Amino acid sequence: MIAYGDFHVHTPFCPHGSNDQWEHYILNAIKLGLSEISFTEHAPLPISFQDPVPNQDSAMAWSDLDMYLKKGEQLKLQYKEDIKINIGFEVDYIDGYQEEIQSFLDQYGKQIDDAILSVHMLKAPDNQYVCLDYSATEFANIIKQFQSIEAVYKHYYQTVLSSITVDLGQYKPQRIGHLTLIEKFALKYPSPFNDQTIIDEVLNKIKANHYSLDLNTAGLYKPDCLSVYPKLEVARKAKEIGIELIPGSDSHQSTTIGRGFEQIRELLKP
Ligand SMILES: [Zn+2]
Numbered sequence: 001m002i003a004y005g006d007f008h009v010h011t012p013f014c015p016h017g018s019n020d021q022w023e024h025y026i027l028n029a030i031k032l033g034l035s036e037i038s039f040t041e042h043a044p045l046p047i048s049f050q051d052p053v054p055n056q057d058s059a060m061a062w063s064d065l066d067m068y069l070k071k072g073e074q075l076k077l078q079y080k081e082d083i084k085i086n087i088g089f090e091v092d093y094i095d096g097y098q099e100e101i102q103s104f105l106d107q108y109g110k111q112i113d114d115a116i117l118s119v120h121m122l123k124a125p126d127n128q129y130v131c132l133d134y135s136a137t138e139f140a141n142i143i144k145q146f147q148s149i150e151a152v153y154k155h156y157y158q159t160v161l162s163s164i165t166v167d168l169g170q171y172k173p174q175r176i177g178h179l180t181l182i183e184k185f186a187l188k189y190p191s192p193f194n195d196q197t198i199i200d201e202v203l204n205k206i207k208a209n210h211y212s213l214d215l216n217t218a219g220l221y222k223p224d225c226l227s228v229y230p231k232l233e234v235a236r237k238a239k240e241i242g243i244e245l246i247p248g249s250d251s252h253q254s255t256t257i258g259r260g261f262e263q264i265r266e267l268l269k270p
């Protein structure tokens with residue numbers, strides 16, 4: 001077995017994912033021989049935040065939250081002989097919404113087993129928010145708004161740095177999601193920006209805070225990316241300085257559990 005668990009998996013509660021039954025994700029994980037799986041659904045966005053994507057479907061609905069947690073608990077028990085199931089969230093860090101994010105975590109943090117902190121939303125120069133991984137077309141618009149690819153990348157890593165240093169209370173997620181997600185469309189919009197210095201700063205902050213990294217294979221299957229997140233050289237450096245790498249497929253459908261884990265084999269070796 002390459003990894004003992006898949007620690008970044010979505011569920012039918014994700015409005016932009018598939019309708020695959022939750023049980024099918026679990027059965028596929030068992031079939032693969034995984035001993036653990038973390039369901040990290042997109043936590044509901046702050047109520048005062050306007051989701052910038054056209055269908056406003058970036059995260060689960062507040063009205064589904066109790067059902068998600070309840071059903072999760074049920075499945076944990078139902079499959080406890082076969083697999084350890086963790087129920088949690090992928091929490092968006094959105095610049096300017098720290099208080100609302102913390103109040104969500106204060107309220108729900110003790111009910112969950114696992115969590116990831118991710119940056120998908122950036123505050124653009126006009127003070128509106130944009131979703132950086134929505135589509136290549138939207139990414140082209142974002143570049144226009146920021147006036148250069150370099151400015152987009154810099155702003156992204158600054159936002160990631162804030163996500164690492166910000167105080168979100170005692171239930172702040174301890175794992176940083178898909179660190180180089182900003183490269184999702186990099187084959188179409190290559191960056192001239194040498195990001196090594198800023199990424200080193202990010203890694204050092206992660207290390208200093210004893211956080212871990214989501215080693216996310218989803219990018220391997222994005223046609224304009226074809227790379228894991230964080231990209232290999234960054235993942236290798238993280239490992240070198242002693243940051244724990246936690247494998248996740250970021251599955252939004254049941255058939256992609258553990259996908260690409262054979263390509264991160266060297267990184268998962270102790
Ligand atoms: Zn998603």
Ligand SMILES: [Zn+2]
Binds near residue numbers: 090177
């Ligand atoms: Zn994500």
